[in-house]
Amino acid sequence: MPEGYLRTREEIEAFAERTGLTSFTPEQMEEFAHAARYMGDLLAGLPRAFPATREPAHVFRAREGAGE
Amino acid sequence: MSDLAWMGIAEAAALIRERRLSPVEYVEALYRRSDALDGDVHAYIHPTRELALRQAGEAAAEIAGGGYRGALHGIPYGLKDIIDCAGVPTTAHSRILAGNVAATDAAVTERLSAAGGVLMGKMATHEFALGGPSFDLPWPPPRNPWSLDHFTGGSSSGSAAAVAAGFLPAALGTDTGGSVRGPASLCGIVGMKPTYGRVSRRGVFPLAFSLDTVGPLTRSVEDNALLLSAIAGHDPGDPASSREPAPDLAADLRAGVRGLRIGLIRHFYADDMEAHPEVAGAVEEAAGVLARLGARVEPLELERLGLYAACSRTLITSEAYAVHERWLRERPGDYGASLRQRLLPGAFVRAVDYVHAVRLRRELVEQFESAMGAFDVAVTVSSMDPPPPIEDADEVARTYPRQARQPFNVLGVPALALPVGFTRSGLPLSMQIAGRAFDEATVYRAAHAYEQEAGWAARRPPIG
Numbered sequence: 406m407p408e409g410y411l412r413t414r415e416e417i418e419a420f421a422e423r424t425g426l427t428s429f430t431p432e433q434m435e436e437f438a439h440a441a442r443y444m445g446d447l448l449a450g451l452p453r454a455f456p457a458t459r460e461p462a463h464v465f466r467a468r469e470g471a472g473e
Numbered sequence: 474m475s476d477l478a479w480m481g482i483a484e485a486a487a488l489i490r491e492r493r494l495s496p497v498e499y500v501e502a503l504y505r506r507s508d509a510l511d512g513d514v515h516a517y518i519h520p521t522r523e524l525a526l527r528q529a530g531e532a533a534a535e536i537a538g539g540g541y542r543g544a545l546h547g548i549p550y551g552l553k554d555i556i557d558c559a560g561v562p563t564t565a566h567s568r569i570l571a572g573n574v575a576a577t578d579a580a581v582t583e584r585l586s587a588a589g590g591v592l593m594g595k596m597a598t599h600e601f602a603l604g605g606p607s608f609d610l611p612w613p614p615p616r617n618p619w620s621l622d623h624f625t626g627g628s629s630s631g632s633a634a635a636v637a638a639g640f641l642p643a644a645l646g647t648d649t650g651g652s653v654r655g656p657a658s659l660c661g662i663v664g665m666k667p668t669y670g671r672v673s674r675r676g677v678f679p680l681a682f683s684l685d686t687v688g689p690l691t692r693s694v695e696d697n698a699l700l701l702s703a704i705a706g707h708d709p710g711d712p713a714s715s716r717e718p719a720p721d722l723a724a725d726l727r728a729g730v731r732g733l734r735i736g737l738i739r740h741f742y743a744d745d746m747e748a749h750p751e752v753a754g755a756v757e758e759a760a761g762v763l764a765r766l767g768a769r770v771e772p773l774e775l776e777r778l779g780l781y782a783a784c785s786r787t788l789i790t791s792e793a794y795a796v797h798e799r800w801l802r803e804r805p806g807d808y809g810a811s812l813r814q815r816l817l818p819g820a821f822v823r824a825v826d827y828v829h830a831v832r833l834r835r836e837l838v839e840q841f842e843s844a845m846g847a848f849d850v851a852v853t854v855s856s857m858d859p860p861p862p863i864e865d866a867d868e869v870a871r872t873y874p875r876q877a878r879q880p881f882n883v884l885g886v887p888a889l890a891l892p893v894g895f896t897r898s899g900l901p902l903s904m905q906i907a908g909r910a911f912d913e914a915t916v917y918r919a920a921h922a923y924e925q926e927a928g929w930a931a932r933r934p935p936i937g
Contacts, residue, residue, distance in 0.1 A: 410821060424820065425802045433805050433813070440817035447790060447818050450783035453829055461831035462838060 410444055417441045477502040478639035479933060482696040485642065486544040492536060496529035496547030500591055503549055507640040510937045515615045516635035518554045520594035521561055525549065528591040535589070544699050546589030551636075551644035553629050554595040555602055555678035556687070558582045561592075565601045565678050566610060568807040569800055579676025580711065581645060581687055581704045588703045593641055597631030602647055602680045603793060604812025605630070606863055616863065618934040619661055619900055623860040624869055626659035628652040632690050633660040638936055643691045643700050649680045650785050651855075651878030653688040654890035654905060658855040661892045661901030661934070663697045663920070664690045666878075668911045669885035670715035672701070673708030681792035682713070683831075684785070684882045693930050694891065694921040698723035701913060717911045725914050730766045730922045733915070736773025736845070738853035741877040745778035748857040748875075755902040756854050759893040762926055763852070763919065773851050776840055778877060784837065785879040787822060787830035794819020834883055841884050845909055850919050853877050855890045855903040877905065887913045891920050892929040899935070 411417050417438050421429065429437060477485075477499055488494035504522060511517050532547035552558060555565045557575035559582075564570045578586065585592070597615045599605025605627045606614035615630040617623040618638040625634050629646025633656030636644050646653040648666035657664025665688045672687045679685055689700035705719035737760050742748035748756075764770040794801075797816050805813060845851065857875035861868040881888035888907040895901055906923075908916040924930055 410823075420820075426805075426820070428803060428805055430806065436810070436814050437817050437820070440814065441821050443818050444821045447786050447822070448783070448826055450779045451787055451826060451829055452780070452833055455829065455832045459832050460835070461828055462835035 411441050414438060478506050479692075480642060481693050482544060482548050482642050482691065482699050483693070485548060486546070489536065489547045490541050496532040496591060497526065499547065500525050500529040500549055500593065503593065503640060506937060507635070510638060511640065513616060513621055514618060514634050514638050514640075514936070515613045516596055516631040516638060516640055517594050518564060518566060518597050518612050518631065519562055521558070521592050524561070525591050525593050532589050532591065542589040545585065545703050547591060548589070548643070549591045549593045549641055550585060550700075551593050551596045551632055551641045552582065553598050553632050553644070553646045555598060555647060556581060556645060557676040558592055558595070561595065563595070563678065566598045566612060567600045567809070567812075568611060569804060571611070575676070577676060580673035580708045582676065584704050596629075596635055596644055599628035599630060600809050600812040601678065601797070602628040602649065602652055604809055604815050606869065607809040607811045609809045614863065617660055617860055618936045620860070621936075622862055622864070623900060624659060624863040626655035626856070626860070629656050629690065633657055633662060633664065636660070636662050636690050636692060637934060639933070643689060643696055645687055645704070646690050647677060647680070648686050648688050648882065649684045650789055650882055651876055653690060654855055654878050654888060655876065657690050657890040658903030659860040659901060661895075661903070661929075661932075662690055662692050663694055663889065663891045664688060665697050665701055665889045665913070666881060666887065667701060667705065667913055668715070668887050670713050671717070671719070671887070671911065671913070672704050673711040673714050675708055675710035679796055681789040683788055683792060686882075694917055694924050695723060695726055697889070698726060698917045715911070720914065722914050722917055725918050726921045728918050730763055730768040730919050733768045733850065733919060734848045735760070735763055735768045735770045735919065736848035736851040737770055738773050738775055738851055738877070740774060741778050742854040742857060746857050746875055748854050749859060751859060751896050752854055752857060752902055755893040756852070756904045759904050759923060759927070760852055763923055766922055766926060768919070773844060773848055775844055775880065776837055778880065780833065781837060781880040781883050782874070784830050784833045784883050787826055788834070790819040791822045791827045794822070838884055841886070849908070849915050851907045853905050853907070855905045859896045859900045859902065881905070881907050886910050887916050889916050889920050891924060893927065894929060895932070
């Protein structure tokens with residue numbers, strides 16, 4: 406997993422609290438912790454070495470991104 | 474007259490126009506079939522019987538008075554239950570929307586009503602078009618009409634199961650990462666994901682704004698083209714709606730494939746992933762049929778499948794979390810476990826990840842457009858595997874991501890799934906034909922030529 410992601414159970418529970426996810430049962434908090442660990446799989450293969458000035462596709466014009 | 478359960482739009486339309494088939498008789502026959510069989514298939518969430526009989530009666534009266542509107546007049550259809558119809562519940566197959574009744578029609582519902590279509594009901598889906606198959610929701614997941622022990626694919630599961638089972642000639646689904654083409658593939662029917670922006674999403678509950686499309690599911694390519702022609706076109710109520718003119722997509726259907734340049738994307742299923750031998754064999758055989766019909770079939774190399782998947786996963790996870798964040802804070806227990814587990818990773822995606830994914834998307838679009846310069850359409854697999862047993866959670870989880878549909882969502886281009894045969898045990902096999910942006914007509918043309926030559930559309934599932 407890239408740097409900057411939550412790793413410990415304490416970090417994950419503090420993040421849930423900070424972002425308003427305060428209604429979780431213990432089982433749902435376990436799912437949340439699993440989701441944090443799953444981030445490594447989710448982001449695997451996503452390239453990060455784009456040139457600094459590389460413009461993204463624009464969301465509602467993604468289809469027309471090339472050549473613009 | 475052939476069996477109404479298996480009659481397609483084109484055949485029924487001719488009979489209705491000539492007043493040899495009453496829309497009311499058609500609707501009643503289809504409900505008799507679903508009443509008898511849907512207790513096993515579970516395709517419907519909410520039949521709209523009263524509305525359907527009223528619309529069918531109005532169509533019959535109008536046609537009798539000389540007011541025939543066209544190919545969809547008096548034709549029954551279903552809507553995935555994330556698409557609104559005024560006065561009818563939209564549940565998204567979820568407790569979260571229990572009691573929600575749509576105030577207005579979705580744009581596609583408006584267009585089908587204007588064409589004289591008859592809404593038969595709202596169809597089961599994976600919860601909010603993402604989590605599933607789930608056994609902890611108010612409605613069970615649909616079963617595959619080719620084998621009730623097997624998975625339909627998702628998320629437009631009920632739409633596909635109903636069409637495959639002969640409950641409906643046509644239904645609409647939505648496709649964000651393959652959700653029309655996946656169930657079409659596993660249920661042995663035709664499913665089209667149109668170009669992004671081709672069909673309005675106004676009144677359709679979102680999954681991921683930058684990828685969502687609405688598309689038709691039918692038993693034939695011609696019916697699919699008729700239905701897409703009816704729902705395509707600009708809508709100022711959808712910020713992503715294109716102003717590209719929407720032609721009659723069935724007009725060139727019979728032009729054949731002689732001289733067409735077809736790119737076979739073999740590396741998706743031979744190198745990037747290894748497809749089940751019966752799937753790969755059926756797609757190779759289908760490519761051979763297209764070549765025998767006069768197409769020039771040559772290898773087409775795109776970026777590797779994993780790159781498309783990483784892009785798609787990041788976009789869907791981020792955007793879907795934005796849609797559901799408030800309910801995840803306030804009502805996490807009202808979601809099924811499967812959807813909740815798929816949504817929660819979105820809390821952890823950083824803004825920079827999302828921007829990288831959108832940067833990647835642009836590069837993938839540029840590479841595709843460059844590679845497609847030498848081709849009219851592209852052919853590849855849809856699902857890597859035949860339908861798995863629905864109650865084998867491990868096998869469903871293993872096979873679910875093994876597909877080659879996400880690239881065409883990321884690229885925003887049209888892609889159609891159609892049957893290419895059956896496994897030795899009688900389960901459907903499918904391939905995809907994809908095209909350039911807004912060129913659904915050529916995709917349909919190639920698909921129709923193959924379909925007519927191969928003849929798979931005549932086969933019926935062993936149900937009822």
